[in-house]
Amino acid sequence: MTNNEIKALEQQALALDELRCKVLLAKDGPGLAALLDEGLTYTHASGRRDTKDTYVQSVATQTVQYLQLDREEVTARVIGTAVIVEGKVKMKINSAGAEKSLYNRYLAVWTTTSGKPLLTAWASTKLE
Numbered sequence: 640m641t642n643n644e645i646k647a648l649e650q651q652a653l654a655l656d657e658l659r660c661k662v663l664l665a666k667d668g669p670g671l672a673a674l675l676d677e678g679l680t681y682t683h684a685s686g687r688r689d690t691k692d693t694y695v696q697s698v699a700t701q702t703v704q705y706l707q708l709d710r711e712e713v714t715a716r717v718i719g720t721a722v723i724v725e726g727k728v729k730m731k732i733n734s735a736g737a738e739k740s741l742y743n744r745y746l747a748v749w750t751t752t753s754g755k756p757l758l759t760a761w762a763s764t765k766l767e
Contacts (some may be wrong), residue, residue, distance in 0.1 A: 649715040652722035660708040669700025684765040689766040707731040742767040
């Protein structure tokens with residue numbers, strides 16, 4: 640892979656990560672599903688784990704509502720056919736009727752095995 644191809648893949652993953660935030664704020668279940676790999680493992684800072692189906696369902700049914708997502712220090716790097724996106728995110732969510740403010744560091748793995756990058760894994764750690 641050339642340096643230009645690597646930079647293009649990194650930029651694509653960063654744009655998709657930003658799009659993921661937009662669909663979460665819009666409560667767009669189908670839009671979210673289109674960004675996720677079938678084998679998604681989504682690990683919340685609490686330790687709770689979601690699959691693609693359970694994560695999309697929680698957004699589509701508004702069991703979890705993302706009210707604010709502000710990312711910072713976001714970087715991307717290509718490793719083979721995957722892109723690792725790391726950053727920090729300040730969030731406000733409504734989960735089961737309770738509003739929460741969260742500040743997490745996250746690591747997202749976008750894989751390109753299907754021809755376009757899809758979110759395959761997510762893990763976050765509470766900062767505050």
